Amino acid sequence: MSTLRFTKDHEWVRFDGTVATIGITEHAQTALGDVVFVELPEPGRELVDGEACAVVESVKAASDVYAPVAGRVTEANAALAEDPALVNRSAEDEGWFFRMIPADPKAIEALMDADGYAALVATL
Amino acid sequence: MTQDDASLIPTPLDALHRALGARMVGFAGYAMPVQYPAGILAEHRHCRTAAALFDVSHMGQALLHGAGADAALERLVPGDMLGLRPGRQRYTLLMHEAGGILDDIMVSRLEDGRLFLVLNASRKAADLAHIGAALPADVRLEPLPERALLAVQGPAAATVMARLAPAVAALGFMAVAEASIAGTACLISRSGYTGEDGFELSIPAEAAGRVARALLDQPELAPAGLGARDSLRLEAGLCLYGADIDETTNPVEAGLTWVLGKRRRMAWDFPGAPAVRAALEDGPARRRVGLRPDGRAPARAGTAIIGRGGETVGEVTSGGFSPTLNVPIAMGYVRADQAADGTALALRVRGADLPARIAPLPFVPHRYVR
Structure with a gap:
């Protein structure tokens, strides 16, 4: 059973108890429009909570993606290098950005749940 | 939003x-x-x-009325307005006295002789004031809001x-x-x-x-x-005013020498003519060029262009992604000695120097009607 959480910066985090997978939300991909390039953190990189650690570029502009919690990157989604539009087609599944081992799993629990995030999006 | x-x-x-x-x-x-x-x-x-x-x-859209409209406009632009025939349109530049560009505009001569102007949105108020202030009594500027x-x-x-x-x-x-x-x-x-x-x-x-x-x-x-x-x-390699051209760029370095009317570059009688002439005769210090990053990362406006020795040789003025070519593309200004097609340079994107080359403009061939 995995835990799904969200940040105010429109990242999602799916945590299986050991590894957290991070991506941008469906709302974020819609707002960005056509994604043409994604820059991802190298495996092994230690991330501070809230650190800008990835970049997603649409035709129009570049946007930062932030580490939802502190931890160590274990994997970046290689499929996005070849097919950045995967972020538009499958933002919350195949279009994941990177995986990490969180320094403190409880920090993930503290993020917004789906209802909390839906409420946030409703105010935008 | x-x-x-x-x-x-x-x-x-x-x-x-x-x-x-x-x-x-x-x-x-x-x-x-x-x-x-x-x-x-x-x-x-x-x-x-x-x-x-x-x-x-x-x-912005506007009309210039009066028999002397073309001569009046010629005092502000380097193009041949007297020679613009009825039913024809021409791209030209409102010139700064120092040789920079106040705006790039389209001028058409209608069949009845009036001149129809199309101005950039961000410049139209300034343009209308600038043009209006330069007109003799028998020429009238009519904005068309x-x-x-x-x-x-x-x-x-x-x-x-x-x-x-x-x-x-x-x-x-x-x-x-x-x-x-x-x-x-x-x-x-x-x-x-x-x-x-x-x-x-x-x-x-x-x-x-x-x-x-x-x-x-x-x-x-x-x-x-x-x-x-x-x-x-x-x-298409076309300039965006405020990005690729502005008051600090002259037409020669911008690759817009073709807008200079033949008669006008004999008489040198337009605003900024001495600076434009010097750029033509001595060669400009920098040139507008196309840029093709080798990788997939777009380089946006403001990105520094780095020479082989690690020195900054220019700056990206427009940059993004080409949907037709499916690669990133950019335009910018580089030092004239770095402007030849194929020159290897780097683009400093988020602190990393990404390899790129000078590429001919336009990136996608024009397909204007013959």
């Missing part, structure tokens, strides 16, 4: 944009569609393969226009004529800002919605927003 910013001026097609599901943004004080639900890539590709309709009503401007661009543009206004399809490139569409008298030029064949239509604001709907009823045509307009003009 600036979608509901009440301080923004709506264009005459505001309701149509919203009905079409456009995402509205603020641009030069106007609420403009940046994209429709199809998205920038699809809108861009539709323009290159069929035809797209753009609302560019934010741009109550007119909309639409662009129909793409390889199917002529087919679409021939159906609605048959006479217009016979216009040559950079020709203008009046024609009726959907019962409305429009001023139509065969020109645009995409590199494709196409038309721009000046229309009374109150009829703009009717004309736009008549156009969108044509199966070849889909609406496109400012996002696609920007990526199309970048592929």
Whole structure:
């Protein structure tokens, strides 16, 4: 059973108890429009909570993606290098950005749940 | 989001944009569609393969009345306005005394002799003041804030226009004529800002919605927003005022020497002529060039261009992604000795020096009508 959480910066985090997978939300991909390039953190990189650690570029502009919690990157989604539009087609599944081992799993629990995030999006 | 910013001026097609599901943004004080639900890539590709309709009503339109209008305008621009024949349009520059560019504009001579001007949205207030201040008593400047401007661009543009206004399809490139569409008298030029064949239509604001709907009823045509307009003009190597040219760039370094009229560059009688002449005779210190990053990361405006020795040799002024070529592209200025096609450089993106090469402009060949 995995835990799904969200940040105010429109990242999602799916945590299986050991590894957290991070991506941008469906709302974020819609707002960005056509994604043409994604820059991802190298495996092994230690991330501070809230650190800008990835970049997603649409035709129009570049946007930062932030580490939802502190931890160590274990994997970046290689499929996005070849097919950045995967972020538009499958933002919350195949279009994941990177995986990490969180320094403190409880920090993930503290993020917004789906209802909390839906409420946030409703105010935008 | 600036979608509901009440301080923004709506264009005459505001309701149509919203009905079409456009995402509205603020641009030069106007609420403009940046994209429709199809998205920038699809809108861009539709323009290159069929035809797209753009609302560019934010741009300034004006008429110059009076027999001396052409001579008066020549005192502000380096182009040959006296030699502009009725029914013809010309691209020219409002020049700064120091050789910089105040705006790039389109000038058409109508059959009755009046000059019709199209100005950049961000510059129109300054342009109108500048032009108005330079006119003799017998020449009158009439701003046309109550007119909309639409662009129909793409390889199917002529087919679409021939159906609605048959006479217009016979216009040559950079020709203008009046024609009726959907019962409305429009001023139509065969020109645009995409590199494709196409038309721009000046229309009374109150009829703009009717004309736009008549156009969108044509199966070849889909609406496109400012996002696609920007990526199309970048592929076509066309300058954006405020990004690629401004008061600090001269026409020679910008690669716009062709706008200098033959007679004007004998007489050197336009504002900024000494600086332009010096740039021509000595060669400019920097040149506007195309840039092709080797990798996939786009380099945006403001990106430093780095030479082989690690020194900064220029700056990107427009940069993004080419939907046609499916690679990142950019334009910028580099030191003249680095401007040859194929020169290897680097673009400093987020602290990393990414390899790139100088590339010929345009990135995508122009397909203007012959």
